[in-house]
Amino acid sequence: MEVTLLGTGDTTGTPTPRCDCDTCERARDLGVERTRFSVHVHNERTGESLLVDASPDFRYQFLTQDVSLPDSIIVSHVHFDHLDGLGNAYRLLDDVPVFAANETDPQTGQSVAETVDEKYHYLDTITVRPKTPFEPFETCGFEVTLVPVEHPPLVCYGLAIEDPETGGTLSISGDTNYGISDASRDALDDPDLCFVDGIVPAKHTEYHPLGGDHSDENGVYRTFGTKHMTIEGARAMADDLDADEYRLVHLSHYIPTEEAFDDDMAVDGERYRL
Template sequence: MKITFLGTGTSQGIPVIACECEVCSSVDFRNQRLRSSIMVEQNGTNLVIDTGPDFRQQMLTNRVKQLDAVIFTHEHKDHVAGLDDIRSFNYKQKKDMPIYATAQVIDRLKEEFSYAFAAQKYPGVPTFEVKEIFNKPFTVQNVNIEPVEVMHYKLPVFGYKFGSFAYITDAKTISETEKEKLKGLDVLVLNALQVKEHISHLTLEEALALVDELKPKKAYFTHISHYLGHHAEVEKMLPDNVSLAYDGLTIHL
């Protein structure tokens, strides 16, 4: 299994528009973050989790030629806004794109992209094969996936577990039942927005405490804002088994 971090930034990305802070002005490529997303490649199947506003750029940058399905964590714009660009894969692969999401997310996608779900479609719009998922394991082609429900303030969000790898984004709290799914992994990815307290995202301190509790062999932090600080400086403060993810990072399991 190969995981590629397509984007590791929060909803505004880094650099933030019109911001002149040291992080947004940095020339270190690791401080330049598109909106959060990953690609999972396993058994010849390519899956993307979330299609944020930077989806087109992420596909071009990583030279993705095949996409077998999209899996959504939740319905916020920074995770769904690039869905229209799926049509390029529709044309190339000559089939509808399977999209996996909860009923709540599907309903929101149908509102946001109503033209793509209309009974009479305008020529050239993206086309989808909609798959509703629940908090129980499912399979996409030959890839087994287990959802992990977390809370983004009051909004339920799905993270996903692929064997010994799990990807959690936009979490603030996780129930004890769901934490059981995350214990003793080879690799755990968590959001770590910033140092200061936030109403709907884990802080750096909270993310580190969760890593200490769940005890993965390796952890990566994502969904990072410019308030967290310089990549290189934050890295110096982290335990040996924890790293900040960055755009373009790949890991193999």
């Protein structure tokens, strides 16, 4: 299993257009980017590739990273920064299944699969394949499980991906706060590599209208607002899941520059072999 981080940023990415903050300027100086989130997982045994989330930066990511176009796609939830790159299937991809959860979202009245099918009804090159969370399915020679996480007000899913031949395992937290269920933690547990959503340091919760949540024994918030983990929360989650290796993703440009490129914070183009 060869895993490439195509996009490691939040909804605006880093550098953010027209932003001259210290973190964006430092990213430019370093020559690194954090485009909108997406992961490429290549099966070297079968020659197939799985794309996790269709970033709006799809075209740029596939131009700048040396990876193959996907043979299948998974959509974790319907926020634009994880979905709107799917339009790139037009004239580019051919007969690609798109997997998404079949649970009805009380907020929208549709499942993720139904929303994708409705929004991209004009794409005859894709076929939406609804899947039940916690029930493993096969694609690209991998065993994949959609894992419910907490990203209110919409349903959202993390992923557990395993190569049944080699035993290599990848867990992706998805966009989530720290308060995911024990069942979901069990499904994501003990990966070789884990990508964990951490958007800002806990000290930034003072600027969020809802503050923070899920504080630890020292009063440090592990959730920023309601939707995402803090950097501290993401690190705690990686520890909770007993990940052999982890990378922080979905990072924002609001992380102070002296912290924004710490060793465990991912940038686009990182590649791992499991």
